[in-house]
Structure formats: structure tokens, C-alpha cells
Amino acid sequence: MIGESIRPLDWAEKTAGTARYAADEPPAGTLVARVLRSPLPHADIKRLDVSAALRVPGVHAVVTAADFPEGRVYEHSGGPYSDRPPMAVDRVLYVGHEVAAVAAETAEAADEAIRAIRVRYRRRKAVLTVPDALAPGAPQLHQRADGANVAVATAEHWGDVDLAQANAAFQAGGTFRYPRVNHACMEPNTTIAWWHDERLEMWTSSQAPHFVVHELANLFGLELDQVVCRDVAVGGGFGSKSKISEHEALAAALSMKCGRPVLLELSRAEEFAFTKPRHAFTTQLAAHADTEGRLCFLDAVIDVDNGAYNHYGPSVMRAGIKQLGSMYRPDAVRWDARLVDTNLVPGGQFRGYGQPQTAIGLETLMDELAEQCGQDPIDFRISNSGLPDTTQLSGSQVGSNRLRECLAEVRDRIGWDAKRGPERRPYRGVGVSSGMHASGSYAYPGGNTSAAGIEVRTTGEVVVRFGGADAGTGQRTILGQIAADVLGVPMDRVGVIMADWDETPPDMGAWSSRGTHMGGHAVRQSAEAMAARLCELGAEKLGTDDVTLRDGCVVSGADRIPIENLVDGALRIDTEYVEPKMQPYWTGIERPNISATYAYAAHAVEVEVDPGTGVISVLGYAAVHDIGKAINPALVEGQIIGGAVQGLGAALGEKLHYEGGRLVNAGYVHYPLPRATTVPSIDVGLVEGPEPAGPFNAKSVGEIALIPAAPALLNAVYDATGIRFRELPLTPDVVLAALRERDGVTPRRHHLARRPGRWQIGLFRALYPYGIHLLLDRWGTRFARRPAPRPVERVALPATVAEAVAELATPDATVIGGGTDVLVQRDQELLFPTVLVGTGAIASMRGIEEKPGGDWRIGAAVTLAELATWASERVPMVASAIATIASAQIREVATVAGNLGQEKRCWFFRNGFDCYKRGGVTCPCYAVDGDHRLHHAAIGGHRCQAVTPSDLATVFDALGAEVVLTGPSGSRSVSITSLYAGPGELDLRTGELVEAIVLPASALAARGVFVKLQQWDGDFALVSLAASVTVGDDGRWTGARYVFGGLAPKPWQPPRLTRALAGAVPTADAVAGVLDQDLSWEAHPLPGNRWKLDAAIGLARQATEQLLLGRTRDEESDD
Amino acid sequence: MPDRPSSGRNAAGAPLEGRAVGGRPRVQAEHLRVDGDVVPAGAPGASLLEVLRGAGIFAAKQACGRGECGACTVLVGDRAVMSCTMPAAVVTDEVTTAAGLGDDAADLRAAFADHAAFQCGFCTPGQVVRAAAVLRESVDRSRDEIAREMSGNICRCTGYRQIVDAVCAVAESRQAAR
């Protein structure tokens, strides 16, 4: 059983969707909760009046800080570190800080109640970055012993620093930045709390009910047995749910106030913005090696952005430091580290726990030292690897350590030697990184302890009882396998009850990669006790001591007794496991050995960098892990692959962007998570061998796999480009700008002095940082228009265009195609139509037909999937563009008109900022001073910097399509460019709708290509290009149209290029040259999006080459 | 000859000659058919997902509510769609969730189990429904195509390899069984 990839115990429910997550099957009468959060990063609450909320029909409870016992704070890290009250008391410390919460019969009533709460804030100066927080005179968030806004400062060393420095012959160093990233668990944080019979019953999405129970009991002054969590499926944790997640107490308080069950489910936007992300680290690291190429000294200055409260920041920082003394064998490590308070949402626990943040520095510098020493990076790591059965500088008493085997195997799996050899392709590279992690840690009292119960029932079932929760790690299955193995019963007779403390002995839960080690030992121990008891009972009955357990029976020779016949009622044995090898942090041991075993890994990655666009493609990835023993290899592989991919996500794109303390990218569409097509098929190797301290030799795997991914990628990108990047993530803008700098390209000049048309905008932009932004943001937004939420009253499904036009005469009627943007805009509070006019039943809008003369008329309600099918042979460019839009599911229902008419995707506009377009003329465009690298215009931006998101607009413009608009006074035809009044804004007259698109016959005869720079398949274009041309027999181009998306507010055609291409026989270089002039004279980029112009040239080269290749192919087939 | 698209695509991606659509104003139905049951249609403007979960059908999950992740994927007729952004009012065909796929998806679910193609399981019903639609459309697909077809379904746990492994394995076994 141990070592077999048996199916997860919960497979049937999980694959059918019948597993019960916290929000599923709520008890009858469950109320819906909503939270009022601070809109400001730092302010005093001058007045908080909830009386109007209580009067909203359907509202049952409202809570504020006043509803909690005075002075009560979360325990969190404990002692002097405990600093967070359950809700904001008189002052808010970050955007999102919980000010009030309501519970009501319906979500609508709860929303209305939230809007009815009156709060008056007095703004305080906020510190939003670590340097701001440390500046003299900065406002202080808390009283801290270690200095102003310094939650913890530690400056210490391990080993003999003088000796280590004396040995140093080679030195490498740099400043490394790891940003805030979000766990993005698929299940948002969800809790149902129900106070009844003097008890708090909780269905909550947690990895560790232990902490939920203890924290709630502490906050509300309850006995521990007055709080109980139930066993629910948990939709991902990755550390975020390994302690309390701070929304549970709100649901509990509401329920305690009204006695009804209360469901609090965070929205995805809340999940991104207000759950605790990975702590951002800035690590200045220097690494030294001696003449032999032995790492001898590491010297670090680390600043950790704590956010507004401590939580587990102190131990996250400690873990990040500890890794410097654990991975290799330096003679000394010295650090000077600070955990710094800022007015941002507090940081939290995230898989890897501080170590990914310092690993990017350590592993980059290992490569740099290897290069200086003239050694291969893998060899260098092998010779510096820690050794088995040693105590490391950090105090870790390591038993097994097979890092060297891992490194050797990863070399083969990735094909290291060939890929770094003389045959290598340009812009391809491979990189490697090591990683390590403990298996559990004695970070808190009780951390060395676990417990499990085993029960044998008269049905023959074996039930494992365990107090931790399985958020997707497979622990449920692993524990079942261990019990089945020890007791010799088949797996289908084993059940595992987890996380329900009425049913299970206590365990601290799943964190610090302790699940298999601590839980595994506890279950093993209880199962062994049970086995001994069953054997005893069996021996008595069989009359011999020579018995074993097999196939659910006690067996002696040919005699056997089923175990169910040995139990009377049910037999249950609970035992507590105390790990003897662990040492605690707090008892004065200078360098405690906090864990019993240590796992190691080596990852290698191959990348290709596109020098034209800066896009990094991950071509191959191998991960080899020193696992001790894989109890369930398929599950172990899953942990490794999943962890590596999360690490790649952080390396390539994930980052939480803030503007004025507020999250900008609070949605999947603006947060580039890895997708099935953006990551390669990860190849996993498992190195097994004895580890006496582990259960069945097993070591941990949950967290370690994330750690080496980003450093391996950084090293691979260096190998491909010769550029050392020291900050994550490596988005295309960063890479392309660095490539240009490497090549010594002088920045493009835009001749603004000679372009009077841009003077006004130029001046406005220049003044933004000098008061305009502040003025508009502080004062202008007070006049922002905010549409009042209204329900949809009616959905009309007319059968003819005329009927549809008549419906549109109703004020606040909106056309919907697939509805894929209108419902989203409702959710984003941009639009509250009262009548939705569906076009799906209008036959004339649902067809594609040829008109006399060879033009084609495409009905506006044709779906993208349908259009792609029609176009695949006739106008392949259209089909290939559609393949890059959203997802297959969206393409099934999204319509042509819906795609053309979708609103801009600017992340400020979409994510609730009162910007110029959302709020009106008195409001700022947040992109001018904010993060505008990816989604904003580099050409022709005015007060709004957004772009038209529709790819079809770009393609149709290149094809010279016309759009048929029909309204009360008949139909008219317009070009794509005149279809738009602004970015993603159709220039429609009252009552008009888009009825059809007409593709000219010439479009079908032309050769076309669509290329798009996007962060994943389905992303909106950062830059795109649709090019269409008719090629004559002599190779001359006529009617060439190059149209760019993502560059300008509307699809943009470079004028000089269009002229130059007429009648020409172009080359990619020639196109790039003319386009460069166009970009010089037409563009007016923002400081952060100049790179888009270079990317546009990269795309133009690609497209031109493909168009020319098309010619060659045609000619060949003509022969 | 006029070319009218139908609501499905054929396997080869060839142009479709299909039925005409529409003609009569449709009235919003009072009920939806879901997994063989009938459920009330809900408020005008409600999304299909709201209607499903409101009716106690929890096999479709909400992870974003904005059509961006695939957790809410269900079949409407034979098309896999995001139920969170689909107005329930425009749904006329039978709706199928992961729980209603029945025997058709038994091999697929088993493959997800055997390949450890899920961890937390929250994305899984959506993945299974999407995979079912992909394989119904065609089993003659390369690994890359399958990954592309599945790429609208985010999974934060698995890193995707085992999901794609599972779907490929079913495609192969169904090919072999043909």
C-alpha cells in the first residue's frame, strides 16, 4: 500500500462536483454577510453610524469593533507580536480594513445595508512602501519596540564571520526583489458560522481548524469546546488558510448576534485585494567563495514588507533568513533584517514561507560564483551541497540529504549538457536551482505534537480520525494508506474523518509541510497500537501468538478471523505523537533543530526568449526531489508539479499592483496565473532512500517544490540572454526593455516640440505628479458619478431587428449578445441596465451570407465559435484571431457585436477606481501616474489612456470591413475606425444597434496574418497586429493594411507604413524601418509603456515574415 | 449559397451548413431543465450559475463570477459555457453539470482519479465538464490541442500536467474503442 499511486479517497465526489465545500448546502435559514471595508489606507474613523443599515428590510445583524470584547486581539504569532483586533478600532490601517459587517436575508439586502452605513474618515498620511515607512517623521502604525514602524529587527550571524571573510576570493552580489503575490485559491475564503445551543458551529475553508477554534475562543471568550469546525472540502490553501483568515470571526460575530447561520463568502475581487499575500522581500545579498570554489560567506540585508499587522511576519522573515544557513555549507552567514509596517493589507503565510523570497538571491549568486570560478552551475552546487547526517549552520540536524543525487538526475532529465553545449540555439537557455524544506516545524507550542484515532467497526470498516484538514494536499488519502498498510486492510474499507473536532483528536493542521510527517507518524502510531490489539484479540481466539494482519483478517497459517469479528461495538484507539527530534524556538536553544527531517530538490528549466517581444516561453522543466519515500507517488508528483507551476507563475507574471494603497489588479483577467498552455509538461523524478526519522522514510513535499522554480527560471533567462534579472516577475516589458538596454539601443525620440496636437496632453501629463493627480484623486472624485444599483426588470428576446430597435427605445435598455460582458459590468458597478435585449432569436443577425458581388455579411449575433468555423478556410486570419480570445467556453456564446462593443479593460476602470471614464471629468486617469505598462495606450492617449480591447476590431479593420448600424431612422454603414468614439466605446446613436459586419470580397482574396502579444492564451492583447495584403504575381503588394491593437485608443494604422507598402516588394527589415519612423512621429508613450512600441516592431517583423513566407509557399505550390 | 452557422461545430472544423435559428420572439422560460430535473428560472438578469446554486445544485462552482476561470462550466445543450456570465433567461437547452454527466463521463472521471488530476477539487467539476465537451466534439486531438481546449479552466493546484494527461488518456482509449 505504501508507495502505490492509489486513487484519492475523495475522487468520486470531487470529480462529480458533489463534494461539499463550505458554501454548499447551507443550513436552512442561512443569512448572507457582506463586509464594509476601508477605502483609505490610513485614517481615523470620526463617525460610524450603522443605524440606517439596521433599518434595511431583511437585515438581521450588523457588527463593528464595538461588538467584540474590548482590547481583544488575535493571538497570531503570540506574545508581543499579537497586534490585530478583529475589526478596525477607531482607525483604519489599510484599504480593505474591516469596518463593519452585515447579515441579511439576501445578498441584495446585505449590499444595500452596506451602502446605508455612514462612516466619516479623517485621512492620515499613509506609508505605502518600506522606504516611506522608514523615512524620518513617517507616521507610525503601532508602538514597536524595535524602532519606528519596525515590527522586528534582527542583526545577527552564524559562524565565524571574520574567518569566512578572510577566505573569500570571489564575490557576487545584488539586490533582489520578490513582490507580493496572491494565493488565488480557486475557492474563495468562505465560512458559515452558526451560533446555537451556546456553541459556535463552523463550516469554514481552512487548512487548520486548530487555529480557527483557538482564535475564535480567544476573541469571544469561549471555552475551546464551544467552537467546533466541521469537515468540509477545502478548495485550496497554499498556506493562506493554514492559520485563521480573519473573516471567520466576522461571520461568527454576526451569527452570535442574531442566532441564525451566516454565510460569508469573499468575492474574487476581495480575495485578491484583501486576503494576506506573500510578504514582499527586498534582499541585498552578497555571496563569497574561496579559491577552491567553496561558498564561504553570505551577507544579507533584508527588508520585509509586513503590511499593517504582524500576523506571522516575524516567522516568515526568520524562515527566509534560515534558508541562507541551511541550503549549502558556508562558514558564516550574517544578516541585518527588518520587518517593516506599511499601510497595505498584511502579509501572510504562503507556500515556501519566506524561502522563495531569499532563494532568488541565493541561487542567482550561486550561478554567478560558479561562473567566476569557472565551474558548471550544477557541479558547483554539487560540491557545495550540504551533507547527510550533519548539523548545519542554522542548527538544522539533517539526517538524509540527497541533493547531490537530485542535481545529477536533473542534469540528465533536462538534457543540460547538450542544451548548454556548442549546438545551442540563440535565445534559448537552461537554468538550475536547488531547494530545501523542513517537514514540519516546532514554531509554536504544540508544533511537535499530533494525534490520531483509529477505529475498527463491526462492518469491517477502518476509520481514521485526524484533526487537521486537507485543502488539496492529498493528506486524507496518505493517512488512509498508512492505516491500511499497518492494519493490512484493503483501501476500500478505509475512511478518514478530518477536521471535525467533535469526532477527531486535536491536530494543529496543515502548515510547514507537516502533514505527512506529523500526521503520518500519528496515524502510524495509532494504527500500530490497533494492530497490536487486534493481534492480541486474534491470538486469543486462534490460540496462537504467531499471528499477522492481512486482507482485513488476523491470520495464522490457514486460520483467519476477520477483524470485524474481534471488535465489540467499535474498537477505537487514539494516541498522541510527540516528535522527539524537534526543538522549539522559544526555550533559549540558540539554533534549534526545528524539524525532524529535511527534504531537498533540484529543478531545471529551459526557456526561449523572444527578442522581438520580450516574451519568455518555458520549453521544458524537470524537477527531482529527495522525498525519502513517496507514500503515493501520483499525489507526490502532483504536489511537485503544482508547486513548480506556482513558482513559475510568480516568476513570469504574478504580482499584486497597488495604487494609493489600493489593489489595481483584483481579478484573474489582470493577474496572469499559469494556464494549461503557458507551462510545459513538468517532468518529475523521485529520489528515494532511507530516512529513519520519517514515517515509512517519507519526507515533506508540499512547499519545497515552489522554491526552486523562480531562481531556476532567472538562471535560464541569464543563460539565454546574458542578462541577470533580480526582480520578479519577468513580464515582457521588463525583458524587452532590458534587451534594448543590453544592445545599447538609444530610446526613440518623439519630436513632441514639433507636434502641437500633443502639447496640451503632454503638459497635462507632466503636471500630473505635481498636483493634478492629487487634486483630482482627493477632490475631483468626490463628484464622481456612481450609478445606483438596480435590478434587471426584464429580458426581451425580440425576433426581428425592428423589434429590437423598438425595445432599445426604453431608457436603460442594453443589448446583450452572449451576456459575457454585460453581467460582468454589472458586477463591476459600471452599468445597471433594467432591460436586457437579447439578439439570439433574430434570424437575420444569426447568419453569415454571401451578397451579390462577393461581399460577405456576418450577422452581429453570430458567436465567435461560429465565426471561427466559417472563417477557418475562407479568412484564416479571423479564425486565428478568435482562437486567442478568452476561452472556448466564452467563444461559444460571445457574439461578434459583443466582442466589438466590449468596454475597455483598463484595470483601474474595471476594478472600481473612480477614474475619468468611470466617474467623469473631475476624476483623474489613474494610468498616467500608475502602472500603465501593459494595458494602456502608447499612441494617441488623451485624458483616458485605455485601449479598445476587441481583437475583432483590429482584424476587421485590417480587412477593410464595414459595420452596419441600425436604429429608429434606418441603417447606415461605417468603417471600424468610425465605429469607435473612444477606447471600447461604440459611437452609436440612440436606439441603434450593431446589426452586421460586411467583409468585402477583397478581404477573402487577401493574404492575412494576426499576431498577438498576450500573457496567456485568452488574454487581451498587450499589443496585436492584423496585417492583410494582396500580393501580385510580380510579388508587389497592394492594398496592404497593417492595423495594431493595444497600442492606441482605437485600432491604429501607421500612416507612413501604409503609404510605403503600396506597390512595394517589402522585407521585414524595411517594414520595421518605416514603422519605426511612424512610431517616432505618431506615438506619445507613457514612461512605462515605451516598450510596447518596440514590441510592435517585433510583431511587425513576425507578421511580415509570415506574409512573405505565404508567398513563397504559394509560389512553391504553383510550381 | 447562404451559409448559416448552427450552434455546434463539427469535428473537422469545416464550415457548417446548419439549421436556421430564430424566427419567433422567444419568451423567457419559467423553468430550466438541469441534470434531468426541472428548476425555476429565477429573477430576470440572474446568471445561470445563480439559478443553479439557488436551486441547490452545487456541482457548478463559483470562483470568479466573471467568466474568467471555468469553475462554473456546465453544458448547455452540447456546448460548454461559463454559467456565471450566461443570463439564465437566454437558456433554452437542457443544462448538464458535472453531477449530471452520468455514464458518458465515467471513464473521464476515473482517469482524473487515476492521474491525480485534481487536488483541492474546486476546479474539477468545471474541468470534467469542459473535458467532456472537448472529447464529445472529437477524440482525435493532439496533446497540445487538448491543452489549448482546456486552457480556459484555471487550476491553481495541479500545474495542469495531470489534467492534460487524464484527458489525453481518455481520448486515446476512446479512439481505440472506436
Ligand code: FES
Ligand atoms: S466562476 Fe464562472 S468563469 Fe469563474
Ligand code: FES
Ligand atoms: S484542483 Fe484545486 S484548483 Fe484545480
